[in-house]
Amino acid sequence: MGRSVLLGIVAGLVALVWAAPALSQSPVVFVDDSTPARYNAALGTSLDATQNQFPCANALCGDPIINPAPEPDLSAASAALGDWLSNPPVFNANWSGAQAIPPSWDLNTETAIVYEIDAGRCGAQSVTGSFGVDNGIFVWVHGLSAFGALAPGGAIAGEYAVPLGNLPPGTNFVQILREDHGGLTGYSVQITGNVSACGSDDEDDDEDEDDEDDDHEHGDHEHGDHEHGDHEHGDHEHGDHEHGNHEHGDHEDRDR
Ligand SMILES: [Ca+2]
Ligand SMILES: [Ca+2]
Ligand SMILES: [Ca+2]
Numbered sequence: 001m002g003r004s005v006l007l008g009i010v011a012g013l014v015a016l017v018w019a020a021p022a023l024s025q026s027p028v029v030f031v032d033d034s035t036p037a038r039y040n041a042a043l044g045t046s047l048d049a050t051q052n053q054f055p056c057a058n059a060l061c062g063d064p065i066i067n068p069a070p071e072p073d074l075s076a077a078s079a080a081l082g083d084w085l086s087n088p089p090v091f092n093a094n095w096s097g098a099q100a101i102p103p104s105w106d107l108n109t110e111t112a113i114v115y116e117i118d119a120g121r122c123g124a125q126s127v128t129g130s131f132g133v134d135n136g137i138f139v140w141v142h143g144l145s146a147f148g149a150l151a152p153g154g155a156i157a158g159e160y161a162v163p164l165g166n167l168p169p170g171t172n173f174v175q176i177l178r179e180d181h182g183g184l185t186g187y188s189v190q191i192t193g194n195v196s197a198c199g200s201d202d203e204d205d206d207e208d209e210d211d212e213d214d215d216h217e218h219g220d221h222e223h224g225d226h227e228h229g230d231h232e233h234g235d236h237e238h239g240d241h242e243h244g245n246h247e248h249g250d251h252e253d254r255d256r
Helices: 002-023 075-081 198-222 233-237 250-255
Strands: 026-031 038-040 111-118 124-134 136-141 144-150 160-167 171-179 186-195
Touching (some): 136 160, 144 160, 160 186, 171 186
Antiparallel strands (some): 111 171, 124 186, 136 144, 136 171
């Protein structure tokens, strides 16, 4: 009976250890309003009136709500932007180094941002972007369109909550284009996700298993007259095992 209880406890502990990696997932803020990023303010109004996603200046030809807004054609701004949507991005001379992103910018113009996110050794899960903008925003992950929307004035934090999926381990790029067509400009951002210690846990598990093997071996060596080397630790709790009957083969049956 005592052994059954002990095995039950051991099984419970093993279950807890196996469950631990999932429980250890923790939310991480990858980007907020103070996160340095590369910035490009050289687009001017080159995209204005090229398509519905870029209304002409000062709302003279409309102040629409478009949500979701399709991925725009940025060819009219290609000289200013360069190959910023490739993976990894290519940054021409219009791009800054990592710097604080201004929350407002020249009226009617578009501006572009590239955030670099380190998703760690195991990647990030359930990544979410929370954006507020005046007027519009377009979001790419590794150059793949993830979201777009525009609306009349007002940049409210959390205005748009955008699922961005999972990010692979290491460096990831999130590209953003901010749109304006008059009045005021404004912007706020938060990108969050879950990071788990999956890789390191796996390695730890392996090491633990090795350690346990070593322990068994050491234990056997301490009782050198055992002819059956596979006694488990539990034997030692039964006092009669310590007195000379190790050579009886039926111990193995009971051990297993
Ligand atoms: Ca514009
Ligand atoms: Ca808005
Ligand atoms: Ca505006």
